[in-house]
Amino acid sequence: MARKIRILIAKPGLDGHDRGAQLLARSLRDAGMEVIYTGLHQVPEQIVKTAIQEGVDVIGLSILSGNHMNIFQAVATLIEERNVKDIIIIGGGIIPPEDVIAIKERGWAQELFAPGTDIEEIINWIKDKTQIVGRP
Amino acid sequence: MPDVLKRIVAGNEIAVSRLIKDIDDGNPEATEILQQLYPYTGNAFVIGVTGSPGVGKSTIVNQMIKYLRKKQKSVGVLAVDPTSSFSGGAVLGDRVRMQKHATDNGVYIRSMATRGCIGGLTQSISGAIDILDAMGKDFIILETVGVGQDEVEVARCAHITIVVVIPGMGDGIQTIKAGILEIGDIFLINKAEREGVEKAFCDLKMMIDLDQRRIKMVNGTIPIIKMEAIHGKGVNELMASIENHQNFTKNCNMDARIKLRKERVQYKLTELVKKRIVDYIFKQLTESNEFDKAINSVMEGKIDLYSACDKLAFPILNQFK
Numbered sequence: 001m002a003r004k005i006r007i008l009i010a011k012p013g014l015d016g017h018d019r020g021a022q023l024l025a026r027s028l029r030d031a032g033m034e035v036i037y038t039g040l041h042q043v044p045e046q047i048v049k050t051a052i053q054e055g056v057d058v059i060g061l062s063i064l065s066g067n068h069m070n071i072f073q074a075v076a077t078l079i080e081e082r083n084v085k086d087i088i089i090i091g092g093g094i095i096p097p098e099d100v101i102a103i104k105e106r107g108w109a110q111e112l113f114a115p116g117t118d119i120e121e122i123i124n125w126i127k128d129k130t131q132i133v134g135r136p
Numbered sequence: 137m138p139d140v141l142k143r144i145v146a147g148n149e150i151a152v153s154r155l156i157k158d159i160d161d162g163n164p165e166a167t168e169i170l171q172q173l174y175p176y177t178g179n180a181f182v183i184g185v186t187g188s189p190g191v192g193k194s195t196i197v198n199q200m201i202k203y204l205r206k207k208q209k210s211v212g213v214l215a216v217d218p219t220s221s222f223s224g225g226a227v228l229g230d231r232v233r234m235q236k237h238a239t240d241n242g243v244y245i246r247s248m249a250t251r252g253c254i255g256g257l258t259q260s261i262s263g264a265i266d267i268l269d270a271m272g273k274d275f276i277i278l279e280t281v282g283v284g285q286d287e288v289e290v291a292r293c294a295h296i297t298i299v300v301v302i303p304g305m306g307d308g309i310q311t312i313k314a315g316i317l318e319i320g321d322i323f324l325i326n327k328a329e330r331e332g333v334e335k336a337f338c339d340l341k342m343m344i345d346l347d348q349r350r351i352k353m354v355n356g357t358i359p360i361i362k363m364e365a366i367h368g369k370g371v372n373e374l375m376a377s378i379e380n381h382q383n384f385t386k387n388c389n390m391d392a393r394i395k396l397r398k399e400r401v402q403y404k405l406t407e408l409v410k411k412r413i414v415d416y417i418f419k420q421l422t423e424s425n426e427f428d429k430a431i432n433s434v435m436e437g438k439i440d441l442y443s444a445c446d447k448l449a450f451p452i453l454n455q456f457k
């Protein structure tokens with residue numbers, strides 16, 4: 001069985017800075033994953049429904065707009081409501097350290113990666129948590 | 137009826153998504169479920185959209201979804217993108233152009249990667265089509281990879297195949313090889329606001345008219361439609377053509393329809409059986425070390441590729457003689 005890691009990279013809200021997201025998408029592809037990229041200006045409903053339809057293992061939210069608390073809460077709530085809690089939520093962007101702690105403590109995301117995080121670190125974290133080796 | 141079956145037939149997206157994933161990953165249990173789903177298939181009308189990268193397939197598909205939703209029809213979309221042969225990964229971005237429909241319960245969009253399959257589609261595509269069919273979708277749209285000339289697989293899976301080109305392909309249209317030209321039921325010249333649209337139209341028309349055999353088969357008309365998908369121009373014409381074709385195939389004489397369906401079944405069955413047999417035999421080879429030994433022998437110059445192949449294949453083939 002050739003199981004592949006599928007990950008959704010989403011840009012919620014009005015934030016138009018997608019360079020990081022696109023770079024990450026390409027890096028994850030190079031690591032053997034299937035990356036679904038939804039483009040900009042996504043609302044939480046779109047993100048979660050897309051995640052369900054695409055059968056992703058992970059949702060990655062890229063937020064540089066400052067609205068991270070609302071967005072993570074909204075996405076986590078929808079995930080709970082739709083009963084798909086096996087989907088792992090991660091994220092990155094401009095999120096102050098105290099908010100990072102709060103988001104993780106409330107279970108809205110499993111991990112958040114600060115700007116400048118080594119991409120290898122993110123890749124290994126994902127592979128470890130999804131426990132799929134993902135052969136080419 | 138098993139639970140998962142009930143849920144798929146009832147349109148549960150989570151159940152549908154899980155089964156498509158299992159088929160895609162080659163989970164043998166999934167094939168059993170597919171077998172049980174089969175009686176619930178056969179209702180959806182499958183539309184294939186193919187053409188080179190950048191011609192606007194996703195934008196066109198987006199417009200088609202919009203049109204069909206206005207008519208209260210439910211739509212499933214399978215958008216295929218290529219898997220990188222180096223990393224085995226893929227960026228699946230067709231969805232970006234369709235995200236306005238992402239919260240519409242009547243639309244199910246799934247992005248799929250080729251995972252090494254050639255011909256423009258995926259190993260799992262037939263299964264995925266059946267699942268969306270059983271789920272109750274009225275229309276299923278297949279968007280192929282877009283390599284350009286070799287994408288004929290789509291014609292075997294779809295009731296109708298749309299080939300998309302753009303003006304200014306220069307010699308591009310002239311060099312569209314037999315394959316892709318032969319499978320188009322409808323031709324679209326997208327980005328028709330660009331220079332060269334009339335030449336593209338004439339070039340296409342000339343090449344299509346030369347293929348008299350096909351023209352007879354499709355009731356005498358293979359439409360060439362000029363489109364500006366991003367502005368919605370030409371969409372009504374396209375959908376009217378599709379409806380025409382739908383009616384044509386419905387009214388078509390029974391024999392021709394049965395023949396077409398038989399060809400489709402034959403093709404699917406051939407692929408399935410071949411894969412099952414080859415996978416099994418090849419697995420034995422790779423598990424036994426013989427394959428690795430052969431690779432090393434070739435690398436060391438002890439034997440050439442073809443002789444190595446003979447050495448590996450003969451013992452297996454002899455078992456059947």
